[in-house]
Amino acid sequence: MNIPALTYSxxxxxxxxxxxxxxxxxxxxxxxxLLMPSPGGADQVMAVTGKAxxxxxxxxxxxxxxxxAAGVDVISGDYESRKRKDKRTLAILAPTNKAASVxxxxxxxxxxxxxxxxxxxxxxxxxxxxxxxxxxxxxxxIEGLTEISLDRAAAFYANNKSIxxxxxxxxxxxxxxxxxxxxxxxxxxxxxxxESSMLDDKQFExxxxxxxxxxxxxxxxxLAPVKQSxxxxxxxxxxxxxxxxxxIFRQDAGNPILDLAHALADPELTFQQFEQMVEDASKKDxxxxxxxxxxxxxxxxxPVLVWRNAxxxxxxxxxxxxxxxxxxxxxxxxxxxxxxxxxxxxxxxxRLDLEARGLIKGAQVxxxxxxxxxxxxxxxxxxxxxxxxxxxxxxxxxxPDEEEPFIxxxxxxxxTFLHGSAVTIHKAQGSQWETVQVFAPDLFVAARMGRIEAxxxxxxxxxxxxxxxxxxxxxxVVRNRLSKPNGPLQVDDLRAAPVAPLTLDNTVEEFE
Numbered sequence: 001m002n003i004p005a006l007t008y009s010x011x012x013x014x015x016x017x018x019x020x021x022x023x024x025x026x027x028x029x030x031x032x033x034l035l036m037p038s039p040g041g042a043d044q045v046m047a048v049t050g051k052a053x054x055x056x057x058x059x060x061x062x063x064x065x066x067x068x069a070a071g072v073d074v075i076s077g078d079y080e081s082r083k084r085k086d087k088r089t090l091a092i093l094a095p096t097n098k099a100a101s102v103x104x105x106x107x108x109x110x111x112x113x114x115x116x117x118x119x120x121x122x123x124x125x126x127x128x129x130x131x132x133x134x135x136x137x138x139x140x141x142i143e144g145l146t147e148i149s150l151d152r153a154a155a156f157y158a159n160n161k162s163i164x165x166x167x168x169x170x171x172x173x174x175x176x177x178x179x180x181x182x183x184x185x186x187x188x189x190x191x192x193x194x195e196s197s198m199l200d201d202k203q204f205e206x207x208x209x210x211x212x213x214x215x216x217x218x219x220x221x222x223l224a225p226v227k228q229s230x231x232x233x234x235x236x237x238x239x240x241x242x243x244x245x246x247x248i249f250r251q252d253a254g255n256p257i258l259d260l261a262h263a264l265a266d267p268e269l270t271f272q273q274f275e276q277m278v279e280d281a282s283k284k285d286x287x288x289x290x291x292x293x294x295x296x297x298x299x300x301x302x303p304v305l306v307w308r309n310a311x312x313x314x315x316x317x318x319x320x321x322x323x324x325x326x327x328x329x330x331x332x333x334x335x336x337x338x339x340x341x342x343x344x345x346x347x348x349x350x351r352l353d354l355e356a357r358g359l360i361k362g363a364q365v366x367x368x369x370x371x372x373x374x375x376x377x378x379x380x381x382x383x384x385x386x387x388x389x390x391x392x393x394x395x396x397x398x399x400p401d402e403e404e405p406f407i408x409x410x411x412x413x414x415x416t417f418l419h420g421s422a423v424t425i426h427k428a429q430g431s432q433w434e435t436v437q438v439f440a441p442d443l444f445v446a447a448r449m450g451r452i453e454a455x456x457x458x459x460x461x462x463x464x465x466x467x468x469x470x471x472x473x474x475x476x477v478v479r480n481r482l483s484k485p486n487g488p489l490q491v492d493d494l495r496a497a498p499v500a501p502l503t504l505d506n507t508v509e510e511f512e
Contacts, residue, residue, distance in 0.1 A: 012055050015048050015243035019063060019215060022046050026190070026213045028088060033070040035088050038189065043208060047196070047216040047234035050245030052468040053258045056217045059245070060192055061108050063215075064092060067190070073134075075116070075188065076109050076161060089189040091116050091211070095198040097358045098431035101383030103194060109161050110194065111385075113203065114360045116210075117184055126167065126177035133157045133166055145170060164386055187212065195430040197232045200225040204233040221265075222465050223426055224454065231454070256285045257474045261467045264460045271447035271459060275440065278476045287473050293481035294437060296322055299421040300335055300366075300489055302433035304477070305466045306422055307442035313398045315422035315439070318482045320397070323489055328408050330367045330395060333489025335420035336379075337427070338363040342394060342413050354391055358384030359415050362427060365389075368491055375411025380494045387494075391415045425466045436470035438463070440478050 103110035131137030191211030392414025396405035
């Protein structure tokens with residue numbers, strides 16, 4: 001068959017062909033760019049698995065391009081045009097905002113699984129603009145919007161494929177054109193799910209109900225969801241439905257971070273030997289740092305990755321202490337993690353609105369300041385397509401050796417948050433940051449305990465997940481020490497150009 005003009009490895013080509021055959025049986029012929037109505041029948045699920053750097057994301061991106069070229073409509077989660085009987089659709093999903101944003105930076109229009117479960121309801125007047133931008137209607141005439149405004153919307157949509165972003169470029173606010181959110185009632189068509197190692201059985205069953213054709217992309221070396229006995233959903237599929245990618249492409253470019261990650265597959269490798277490998281790599285390549293302390297400035301945007309909850313809490317309190325954060329208030333720039341939404345059933349519409357805006361469990365946000373109402377916070381949701389949110393907030397700051405968290409302020413109900421300057425490696429799955437700090441003393445404890453998960457020492461799985469969160473630089477922290485900040489917490493980088501690169505030569509203090 002005619003594969004896109006790209007050099008695939010043998011296992012990538014085999015995976016592409018297997019997926020193309022599954023799509024052909026569902027009425028989509030990639031070779032001839034031919035679309036037919038879905039034939040119905042049995043649902044189809046297939047998985048493409050492989051370790052970091054094996055080309056899973058590349059294959060996902062190429063399959064997306066081929067489907068789009070064949071005429072399949074991509075559903076982004078922010079708008080869905082009116083149904084046509086002959087229309088075929090694709091949704092590209094990830095479990096977290098951060099994972100979806102990583103795909104979007106690579107040109108793949110991904111959204112979260114949660115976002116695709118809900119659809120926005122548009123004001124009929126402005127829905128005509130959305131239909132026009134999506135190619136399903138004529139250019140409209142809207143009272144109060146000039147032709148120049150519509151041109152700006154069209155120019156934005158041509159580059160970004162975001163309906164809300166295009167309407168914002170025309171001078172509209174979300175409250176102008178989105179009147180609410182509703183739970184999806186009808187099934188969709190084709191679903192691609194990245195980071196599927198994070199899916200639990202319930203999420204997998206929900207996705208199978210929505211998508212008759214489902215393709216999972218996952219890394220079997222990561223940590224399985226909690227309470228799932230170390231098993232990932234794609235490991236339960238028939239062997240012929242799982243295509244594994246073995247060749248590691250990114251190692252060809254001499255990536256020391258991936259070299260370390262894949263060295264963990266050696267069953268004879270001890271923790272001490274691995275640490276020596278990290279130290280040796282740090283002497284040869286500045287992308288690996290043998291860290292004598294936790295760099296506090298980095299914690300404001302990328303959390304320190306730990307195994308033990310006690311370590312996480314100590315680091316959070318040390319971070320707040322060196323920044324002089326008061327106990328009864330948050331400082332603008334402090335990172336938070338959404339721990340869920342506490343709203344009664346009668347506020348279901350508000351819950352849907354917050355969840356659709358990205359405030360789902362595990363979402364990373366930056367506190368921008370107090371809202372206009374008591375208990376409200378202005379927040380920047382990291383990785384969300386429309387990141388600025390104001391929400392009723394319940395913030396919990398956990399304290400060492402104290403059962404109950406300290407609550408600096410709280411609304412009576414709303415989104416709940418924990419501090420986000422340090423997170424467990426389990427919680428970090430699905431996210432990536434330019435620089436990642438891994439707290440090695442925690443992994444040493446895991447190694448000493450000798451725990452095994454899914455046939456592999458737990459410390460190796462933890463180390464693999466933690467290391468592969470780093471896009472550009474890995475800091476392997478070996479001592480219980482914390483640097484002092486180079487300056488106060490900032491939020492300017494969320495509105496303008498990124499701040500200057502951080503240095504690693506400031507003073508330190510103990511955090512234990």
